[in-house]
Amino acid sequence: MQTIDFCDFQRIEIRVGTIIKAENFERAQKPAYKIWVDLGELGVKQSSAQITARYIPEDLIGKQVICVCNFKPKQIANFISEILVTGFDDGNGGIVLATPDHKVPNGSRLH
Template sequence: MQTVDITDFQKIDLRIGSIVKIEEFEKARNPSYKLWIDLGDLGIKKSSAQITALYLPEELIGKQVICVCNFKPRQIADFMSEVLVTGFDQEKGKVALATVDMTVPNGSKLH
């Protein structure tokens, strides 16, 4: 694994946001959801997330997730993904979302 210094880490804009809308992403190659995430001052941003194995849509509304906010937007089928929702492999094909253990203001930066 390559090591990085603090200036490399500081280049990544990691923020918390609340999922405010979700739809099944039928045109995606792998089972996915379309997410709309309230990132505070950054506004509502869209993301495609392959998290259908562990999460039902109704349990995601209001959930706070950690997002990479400064990647270039990525076209996925007919949907423009603007941020990357982060998570951890639970087992093959199952991603557990990276979140916080208490509510913090949307748009807060990870330090």
């Protein structure tokens, strides 16, 4: 594993937000959802998330997720993904979302 300096970590904007909208992303090459995340002071940002193996859109609404907010936007088909919603491989190819275990204010930064 490569090590980094603490100042490198500080450059990454990792924040929490609440999913306010989720829908199937029909034009994605791999199964995915379009999701919109309320990040408090940063506003609402959108992301393409390949989390279809473990979640359905209706169950995502209101879920807080941990996001990387300062990657360059990426175009995926006809959609611009502005943030990266983080998660972990479940060992079977599905992704389990990274979430706080208690509700925190949207936009809170990871320390």
